[in-house]
Amino acid sequence: EDQVTQSPEALRLQEGESSSLNCSYTVSGLRGLFWYRQDPGKGPEFLFTLYSAGEEKEKERLKATLTKKESFLHITAPKPEDSATYLCASGATSGSRLTFGEGTQLTVNP
Amino acid sequence: NAGVTQTPKFQVLKTGQSMTLQCAQDMNHEYMSWYRQDPGMGLRLIHYSVGAGITDQGEVPNGYNVSRSTTEDFPLRLLSAAPSQTSVYFCASSPRGSTEAYTFGSGTRLTVV
Numbered sequence: 001e002d003q004v005t006q007s008p009e010a011l012r013l014q015e016g017e018s019s020s021l022n023c024s025y026t027v028s029g030l031r032g033l034f035w036y037r038q039d040p041g042k043g044p045e046f047l048f049t050l051y052s053a054g055e056e057k058e059k060e061r062l063k064a065t066l067t068k069k070e071s072f073l074h075i076t077a078p079k080p081e082d083s084a085t086y087l088c089a090s091g092a093t094s095g096s097r098l099t100f101g102e103g104t105q106l107t108v109n110p
Numbered sequence: 111n112a113g114v115t116q117t118p119k120f121q122v123l124k125t126g127q128s129m130t131l132q133c134a135q136d137m138n139h140e141y142m143s144w145y146r147q148d149p150g151m152g153l154r155l156i157h158y159s160v161g162a163g164i165t166d167q168g169e170v171p172n173g174y175n176v177s178r179s180t181t182e183d184f185p186l187r188l189l190s191a192a193p194s195q196t197s198v199y200f201c202a203s204s205p206r207g208s209t210e211a212y213t214f215g216s217g218t219r220l221t222v223v
Contacts, residue, residue, distance in 0.1 A: 034211045043114075043200050043214035044153075087153070089211075097143075097168065098212065102152040 002027040004090050006101035013078055013108050021073040021104045023088030031091040033071045034098065035064050038085045047073075047086075078108045112136050116201050116215035123191040123222045131186040131218050133201030139213075140206030142184040143168070144176065146197040147217075153200065159184055161206065191222045 003026045013019055025033065032051055036044035048057045050066035057064050061082060063074045073086055085105045089098040117132045135142065143158040155168030159178040173195060175187040184203075188195060198219050202212035 032211075036211070036214075041217075043202075043216045046211040046213065049211055089153075097155060097158060100145075100153040102150065 002090055002092055002099040004088055004099050004101035006086075006088050006104050008104060009102070010105045011107070013075075013106070015079055015108055015110050016077045018074070018076045018078070020075070021086055021088075021106070023071040023073070023101055024069060025071070025088075025090045025099075026069075027090045027092050027099070029092050033066055034089040034091065035071070035073055036087040036089065038087055038103070044087055075106070078106075080108050080110050082106065083108045114201055114203055114213050114215035116199075116218050118218060119216070121218060121220050123188070123220065125191060125193060125222060127191050129188050129191065131188075131199055131201075131220075133184045133186065133215060134182050135184075135201075135203040135213070136182065137203060137205075137213065138181060139203035140181065141204040141212075142178065143202045143212065144174070144184070144186045145200045145202065146170065147200060148197050156186065156199075188220075193222045196220060196222045 005024045007022045032049045035047040038044045048064040053068045055066050061076050065072045085103045087103045089100045091098050114135045140161045144156040145153040147153050154170050157176040159165045165176050198217050200217050201215045204212045
């Protein structure tokens with residue numbers, strides 16, 4: 001059974017204080033590892049897809065990386081507007097279904 | 111381009127009532143899914159469809175029904191609402207056979223009393 005575990009559950013940072021969010025996954029044949037951002041009262045918004053170990057993708061202050069067992073979302077010099085819940089999901093080669101982790105709630109204080 | 115549209119945004123039901131949550135997408139995506147999101151449990155797959163006329167069960171299908179008569183629409187039916195179905199429901203779509211991520215709707219917050 002595919003599993004995705006995210007840590008920590010919640011993270012509070014000061015503005016400018018860099019950190020990383022972790023996503024551990026167990027999947028039979030990884031099709032893609034997806035990162036989403038979710039703001040309160042809204043649907044998840046797509047950020048990145050990573051397909052193979054060693055791959056990295058960047059967008060503004062966010063950088064996602066992938067190993068054979070984990071993915072990290074690095075946040076460099078965060079701003080209060082980066083506060084949101086960040087979701088990780090894995091997709092298997094056997095189909096189109098995504099398995100989601102429980103998310104990390106990030107709060108960035110000014 | 112509206113993306114994925116869900117209606118209603120909020121709904122309160124009494125136990126035993128039935129209702130349909132609507133989902134429509136205008137991106138010509140083949141794949142569509144319904145998820146529910148509960149505190150501490152993440153997003154869980156209810157039902158999904160890989161094309162018109164084809165549906166399958168996800169992780170938590172009991173108490174829900176779906177049909178896919180067109181590419182655009184994927185309604186979710188609650189047959190007899192129970193308090194355990196109080197949740198936020200998200201519809202999502204993705205291009206067929208693609209490794210691209212799903213696009214999500216803005217959600218329906220359902221309360222069953």
